[in-house]
Amino acid sequence: MMAVAGGAIAGWKRIAPAVLVLMLSAAPGTGLGALSDRELQKSIVPVQVQPGSAPTRFGSGFVVQSDRFSGYVVTSSALVNEAESIVVTVPTSGAQLIAQILRQDPQSDYALLKVNGLELPVLKFARGEPASGEVVWAATRQGPDQEFSLNKGLLRSGVKLTRDEAGWYQHTAGASGGVLLNECGEVLGLNLTASTGDGRSLDQATLKTLLQSQNVKITDAAVGCVSEVAEAREKAELASAEAQRAKDQAEQAQVVASKLEQQLKDSKRSSADLVRQTRGARDRADAAMQAAELAEAKAEGTRRELEVITAKLLTENQSLLKAIEADRQRAEKRFRGLLLRQQEAAASRENLLIGVGVVLVIVLAGVIIMLVPNWLMSGKRQSYHRNAKSGLTQVHREELSEYVLDGLDDDGIRYLLRISGDQLVNSDGVVIGRNPKDSPYIINHADVSRKHARMKVMKNRVFIEDLGSTNGTSVNGQTIDDKGLVSVSSGDQIIIGSVVMKLRVMNG
Secondary structure (H helix, E strand, O other): OHHHHHHHHHHHHHHHHHHHOOOOOOOOOOOHHHOOHHHHHOOEEEEEEEOOOOOOEEEEEEEEEEOOOEEEEEEEHHHHOOOOEEEEEOOOOOOEEEEEEEEEEOOOOEEEEEEEOOOOOOOOEOOOOOOOOOEEEEEEEEOOOOEEEEEEEEEOOOOOEEEOOEEEEEEOOOOOOOEEEOOOOOEEEEEOOOOOOOEEEEEHHHHHHHHHHOOOOOOEOOOOOOOHHHHHHHHHHHHHHHHHHHHHHHHHHHHHHHHHHHHHHHHOOOOHHHHHHHHHHHHHHHHHHHHHHHHHHHHHHHHHHHHHHHHHHHHHHHHHHHHHHHHHHHHHHHHHHHHHHHHHHHHHHHHHHHHHHHHHHHHHHHHHHHHHHHHHOOHHHHHHHHHHHHOOOHHHHHHHOEEEEEEEOOOOOEEEEEEEHHHHOOOOOEEEEOOOOOOOEEOOOOOOOOOOEEEEEEOOEEEEEEOOOOOOEEEOOEEOOOOOOEEEOOOOEEEEOOEEEEEEEEOO
């Protein structure tokens, strides 16, 4: 009986090393591979920017706060630079919403947009800092088709830098712009817009500081992200604990058997009851031994599976690093070639401009020599033209003027309306409001009515009147809701709803 119990202990001593190297991923983890792309795409929104007469730019942003009144989207500063209009498309419905820039920081390539009526899931921020070598993902929407893209990479060693109090990561996900995520789809940072090289990202600590300075409500993940390897390691530790409990049970059975044997020797009695107890203890010890052998076999199997999966992951990561390095070298070569061609083209254009300038100077000198005698003889014609010009009516001068309304709302968002004089001399004047269908001059603010106020020019004077708006109109602090047409001048303060604006008259 003592030999049987001793064999159980020896078996558990053989199991212990195997349990300590249990497989790190016995089942699928909670990484980004297990996250539904459909859910993630709802929070990655297309951003369309019109920078004046330049071609339309397309990029992406991600939702950090959303409700039925307003929403906030983080995007790239380079994307919205010098934008005259910004439109955010709702992925779930295709609706297009007008966006306003709340803050823009070119140094960190960070921009915060406010979007009224945005109702989409927000991206949660990761808990804690990522470690070097962790798997990361870069999510973007690119091009006019607004195609969703998800790129996998690794966080490089020594990746966190400090410059002007901003933190940065470097990674191999390789996407230009967009958001950097961990394996659980949680925000790690904002990718810098770049044309070549490894990916670079503003870290989550700096990004949170920028958002909190604008009073944006940030949603943090409830728990830390558990990778597939960490989850498998936890399962291995549980299996080890289970094996230890089985070992303890076997040792307890051995102690009971030893005590019964000793009692049998001491009493020198062949009690049938004591024999049955001894046999029961032996049976339990045998069963514990069989359970220990089964646990040992399972531990060996999981160890072998771990070795196969670890080798596969190592091979995949090495291949990924080689491919990324090759892509970086090719991109750098293309960039140097492009830079050389641009320098050659610039030199060619400079020579051409110099030649054209010389020709223009020669032609202008010839024209002056030819026209000097005619100018000496054209006194009467010049007098006639001066008289004709002085006969322009005041209405014509008003048509050459431009009227500018420039101001801010409570959130610091700027609104700029430029109205030509020839539109104000019409009998109906110009309507200012929130709805593009009712007014060509839009102030997209909740306190502004669809048709809020009207401006017009009569008898060489500028007038404004309230059109029965909900929140009213005032001039220099005086409400004009029931006063009809009220005369205004350049420099007057005009409040439309809660948007405070100043009138400037720009003569043509």
